[in-house]
Amino acid sequence: MGEKLKKMAGVDMVGVPYPGDGPIVTDLLGGHLKTGFLSGANAKKATETGRARMLAVASTKRSLLLPSVPTFAEAGLDGFDRESWGKLFVPTGTPPAVVAQIAREVTRIVNAADVQDRFASLGLVGTGGTPAATLQDVQSDYVYWVRLIKEFGLLAKP
Numbered sequence: 590m591g592e593k594l595k596k597m598a599g600v601d602m603v604g605v606p607y608p609g610d611g612p613i614v615t616d617l618l619g620g621h622l623k624t625g626f627l628s629g630a631n632a633k634k635a636t637e638t639g640r641a642r643m644l645a646v647a648s649t650k651r652s653l654l655l656p657s658v659p660t661f662a663e664a665g666l667d668g669f670d671r672e673s674w675g676k677l678f679v680p681t682g683t684p685p686a687v688v689a690q691i692a693r694e695v696t697r698i699v700n701a702a703d704v705q706d707r708f709a710s711l712g713l714v715g716t717g718g719t720p721a722a723t724l725q726d727v728q729s730d731y732v733y734w735v736r737l738i739k740e741f742g743l744l745a746k747p
Contacts, residue, residue, distance in 0.1 A: 592741040597666050629654045629712030648672045654712030676723050
């Protein structure tokens, strides 16, 4: 996403891979980074210190956790809206009836009021769904990321 932001916004940045939000927050608040991509919950925590500010969220709609922060589209960078997601997977060969039952149960649990409240407190939206919808999401993201990896020449060199 950093490479895409560089191209769309016409800014010069150096991409630095980090193993997660914790080290990014540490380096951002410590003045070792000028910018970084964070999850909503960690961005909110960093902002609450008074030493960082959020510029935009990379989603199609404003975050429930960060309603005052514009989307990239609202900030003038239309098309910078790839949201992260979490999915539940099972081993190949799991009987379809079992897969369907797991999907129904996960959807039921995710839609429970207390789970929705917890998700909202983390800036997440939980929906559950069908195995077919999950497959479609994975395939769509695969196509998207492969295209970006090729566009920016980010393939590993042998």
